[in-house]
Amino acid sequence: MARAHLVCGGYPAGATAGHDMDYARRRLLELLEPWQTTVSNDFTDLAKYLPQCELLVTYVAGPFLTPEQADEVEHWMETGGRWVALHGTSGGKAARIPDSKRRKMVRQEHHRALGAFFLNHPPLAQFTVDVASSSLTEGVPASFDVQDEMYLIEVQDPSVEVLLTTKMSKDPSPEGFGFAYDKDTSVGPDGETRVLGYRRPVGKGSVIYYALGHCHSQATNMQPIVDPSVSDDGRSPPQFRGPWASKEYTQLLRNALAA
Numbered sequence: 344m345a346r347a348h349l350v351c352g353g354y355p356a357g358a359t360a361g362h363d364m365d366y367a368r369r370r371l372l373e374l375l376e377p378w379q380t381t382v383s384n385d386f387t388d389l390a391k392y393l394p395q396c397e398l399l400v401t402y403v404a405g406p407f408l409t410p411e412q413a414d415e416v417e418h419w420m421e422t423g424g425r426w427v428a429l430h431g432t433s434g435g436k437a438a439r440i441p442d443s444k445r446r447k448m449v450r451q452e453h454h455r456a457l458g459a460f461f462l463n464h465p466p467l468a469q470f471t472v473d474v475a476s477s478s479l480t481e482g483v484p485a486s487f488d489v490q491d492e493m494y495l496i497e498v499q500d501p502s503v504e505v506l507l508t509t510k511m512s513k514d515p516s517p518e519g520f521g522f523a524y525d526k527d528t529s530v531g532p533d534g535e536t537r538v539l540g541y542r543r544p545v546g547k548g549s550v551i552y553y554a555l556g557h558c559h560s561q562a563t564n565m566q567p568i569v570d571p572s573v574s575d576d577g578r579s580p581p582q583f584r585g586p587w588a589s590k591e592y593t594q595l596l597r598n599a600l601a602a
């Protein structure tokens with residue numbers, strides 16, 4: 344039986360970091376049923392498991408690869424390893440801006456290996472996802488609507504095969520919401536197209552990244568407000584499973600894990 348390693352957790356160790364990690368872990372383990380799967384909450388013990396695995400799946404909010412681990416994972420992909428990375432995997436460490444209450448994400452070697460760097464997300468909203476034609480998007484319509492955090496991600500590698508995009512000309516975040524960033528490098532040359540999913544070939548292997556995937560429970564919710572397209576009164580729903588409740592996201596995950 345082929346082996347997979349799932350990393351699902353927040354930072355600091357054991358924290359949920361605004362996500363229903365238990366729910367995501369259960370859903371991912373269900374989808375990983377055909378695999379013999381080991382599970383960790385972060386990357387600290389990655390070297391113990393990765394060499395025996397064909398597949399690495401990550402759903403994290405805070406944990407990121409050290410520079411040495413980023414090299415290890417890239418080497419593992421070069422020799423055929425497949426990494427399926429979701430949602431907060433493009434984040435990592437945020438640094439406080441001097442003389443400010445705001446924080447800004449810090450680019451790491453982790454983002455080079457992954458191929459994406461998270462800038463910010465506006466409040467949870469409903470938006471349309473456009474889907475490119477690929478074996479990885481088989482069974483998914485050319486576009487679908489989803490409620491989720493729309494991640495603004497800066498793609499690090501121009502050679503990626505873009506799978507999912509959305510259109511939004513300007514980050515609608517209210518003043519002071521989320522993370523600060525210098526320049527919106529997530530928007531394409533047309534001023535509105537943003538990448539939300541891609542496959543990055545690395546040697547004989549690859550990394551597939553889908554920015555979609557927010558979920559929280561009442562106990563783990565950290566979203567102060569949401570867009571009226573999610574909730575009329577702008578209050579964050581006590582339980583939010585967004586894309587996890589959609590057949591399109593499930594199909595994308597099935598395809599990615601099987602590819």
Ligand SMILES: [Zn+2]
Nearest residue numbers: 492556557558
């Ligand atoms: Zn989230």
